[in-house]
Amino acid sequence: MAVTLCQITDDNLRSVLAVRTTPGQERFVSSVATSMAEAADCPEANPWFRAVYVDDKPVGFVMLSWDVEPRPPEIIGPWFLWKLLIDHQQQGRGYGREVVQEVVRLVRDQAATELLTSYAPGEGGPAGFYARLGFVPTGEVEPDGEIIARLDLHE
Numbered sequence: 001m002a003v004t005l006c007q008i009t010d011d012n013l014r015s016v017l018a019v020r021t022t023p024g025q026e027r028f029v030s031s032v033a034t035s036m037a038e039a040a041d042c043p044e045a046n047p048w049f050r051a052v053y054v055d056d057k058p059v060g061f062v063m064l065s066w067d068v069e070p071r072p073p074e075i076i077g078p079w080f081l082w083k084l085l086i087d088h089q090q091q092g093r094g095y096g097r098e099v100v101q102e103v104v105r106l107v108r109d110q111a112a113t114e115l116l117t118s119y120a121p122g123e124g125g126p127a128g129f130y131a132r133l134g135f136v137p138t139g140e141v142e143p144d145g146e147i148i149a150r151l152d153l154h155e
Contacts, residue, residue: 019058025124045074054095060090062081078112079110096129127147
C-alpha cells in the first residue's frame with residue numbers, strides 16, 4: 001500500500017495532530033503540533049510539511065527545509081529532512097521508508113543532489129533506520145547533539 005503526502009488543511013488538521021509516536025520515541029522526534037509550531041517560528045528555514053496518508057487515514061507527518069540557503073548551525077540545507085514521524089500504531093509497515101523514497105523523488109525533481117537529515121543518538125533512536133536507507137553521517141553534529149547525515153541523490 002503506497003503512501004501519499006497530503007497538504008494539511010482545516011478539514012484534516014485534527015486527525016493529523018492525533019498522530020503520535022511511542023512514548024519512548026518522543027525524545028527523538030517532536031509531536032506534529034510542536035513541529036508545526038517550529039515551522040511557524042522559523043519561516044527562514046522554508047518549511048514544507050505534509051501529512052502522510054495511507055488510503056484515507058493519516059499515519060504520519062513529514063517536514064523538510066525546502067531548497068533553503070544553508071546557515072549552519074541554525075538552518076541546514078538546502079534540502080533537509082527536518083521531521084519524520086509515523087504513528088505508533090502504524091510503525092513496522094514500511095511507511096517511513098516509503099515517505100523517504102517519495103521525498104527523494106520530490107527533491108530530485110528539483111535538481112537536488114543530496115538530502116540531509118539529523119537524528120539524536122541513543123538506543124531506540126532512528127540511526128539504524130536512516131543507515132538502512134543509505135544516509136551516512138557527515139561527521140558534523142548540531143549544537144543540540146544531533147548527528148547530521150547525508151543521502152547522496154546522484155543516480
